[in-house]
Amino acid sequence: MFAAVAARFRAREQGVTDRDFQILLIERNRRPGAKISISGGGKCNVTHDGDVRELMAKGFLRASEQRFLRHALYNFSNTDLRDLLCRCGVDTVVREDGHVFPSSGSADDIVRACLQLLNEAGVRVVTQRRVIGIVCRKSGFAVQTSSGTSVAPRLIIATGGVSYPHTGSTGDGLDFARACGHSIVPPSPALAPVFLEPAPRSELAGVSLRDVVLGVSGEGESHVFRGDLLFTHKGLSGPAVFSLSRDIADIMRRGSRPHVSIDLLPDCSVQELEAHMLRYASGGGGRYVRTFLREYRTVPAALIGRILRQAGIGTEEKWGNLGKKARRSLQEALKNYCPGRVQAVPLDAGEVSAGGVSLDEVNAKTMESRRCCRLFFCGEVLDYCGEVGGFNLQAAWSTGWLAGQSAGSSVSA
Ligand SMILES: Cc1cc2nc3c(=O)[nH]c(=O)nc-3n(C[C@H](O)[C@H](O)[C@H](O)COP(=O)(O)OP(=O)(O)OC[C@H]3O[C@@H](n4cnc5c(N)ncnc54)[C@H](O)[C@@H]3O)c2cc1C
Known part of the structure; x- marks a missing residue:
């Protein structure tokens, strides 16, 4: 959702009209954001307080993950997130331990803010449609769904990890990435x-x-x-x-x-x-x-x-x-x-899964694939994993924002 919104905002900044740049978000569930709704026990620990350096040190214990996420987190930080949510009417509070929650205590307010942003950005959201395959062609990506194929010149894969599969994250994105030439670090349990x-x-x-x-x-x-x-x-x-x-x-x-x-x-x-x-x-x-x-x-x-x-x-x-x-x-x-x-x-009972698209094969400054031009990744489908405390969602917001901006940047007016 954040990738789609950021793509539109960046394209508009470059003078590209919404008509000339259509953005389609394909979601298999009836509504996007199922995992956000249940996050933090329904209260959504949306991010963590502190500067970005602290965020990296506390939230991501492996040096390779910190290196990879650094640019994305500076580009769209916890402060940027809170400002954006505030603009959507969602105030946030910091708990003593640094965990940040919506003041209302309701994760649904975060989902509502995302939907509001999608609407503002004129993103076409198609729900109850599962992507079943992706073919990488010279002309673009053929995205096969249960009810037909769409062709897109740029594609962002944001299908999440493999835990809590009933929320929609069954690891399909890993197969798509593999089909586009990526190596996958086998998923393993984390925060489980x-x-x-x-x-x-x-x-x-x-x-x-x-x-x-x-x-x-x-x-x-x-x-x-x-x-x-x-x-x-x-x-x-x-x-x-x-x-x-x-x-x-x-x-x-x-x-x-x-x-x-x-x-x-x-x-x-x-x-x-x-x-x-x-x-x-x-x-x-x-x-x-x-x-x-x-x-x-x-x-x-x-x-x-x-x-x-x-x-x-x-x-x-x-x-x-x-x-x-x-x-x-x-x-x-x-x-x-x-x-x-x-x-x-248990792999499916973790709050997140580790493993995913190998970080070496994704440009950390743009989230673009190093294997396949104009293909981008963001969120838990990537091989990183944060600690408890709002770090995983922040990583998803930040990598999503960066992937969207990058995809939106390559569109010409
Ligand atoms: C119980 C629980 C509590 C959590 N609490 C917190 C918390 O408080 N704070 C925190 O920071 N993190 C928390 N997390 C982790 C956090 O929710 C995830 O890391 C984050 O949602 C990952 O975002 P994502 O966009 O990458 O993937 P997801 O949120 O999983 O979104 C992926 C989307 O892609 C869709 N999709 C997948 N495959 C397809 C397909 N083939 N076709 C169409 N659509 C598809 C899915 O339906 C889903 O909507 C929690 C996780 C769980 C399970």
């Missing part, structure tokens, strides 16, 4: 939940852990992320898992099973924990070990039995019977709690 075996017991599902450190290791590498976690019926979810899910999936793809552990007390060293335990034990050896664990805000009651089991300590154990070795095991269980073995990271 993790399934564990054994799956957490039902009494644990819904229990959240606040501000803990999740660690992942395997294949000689290790990654950590501090944030919130949620136990689900199948495993783990929440920001910390989302952030590491791409690394977990990478380790699995290379044939290993990653080890996942949780530091439930990230601000407390093992030495401090030992001191706390000794102090507590000196208060009376008849006190239960489990009562001590209740003192920690980050240790939910539902987890206490499991922590004791990992430490090899009975639930009725009292401090008086606890030797140094058992204390060490308890400290280990609190600092390295193992929630289970990783079974899978």
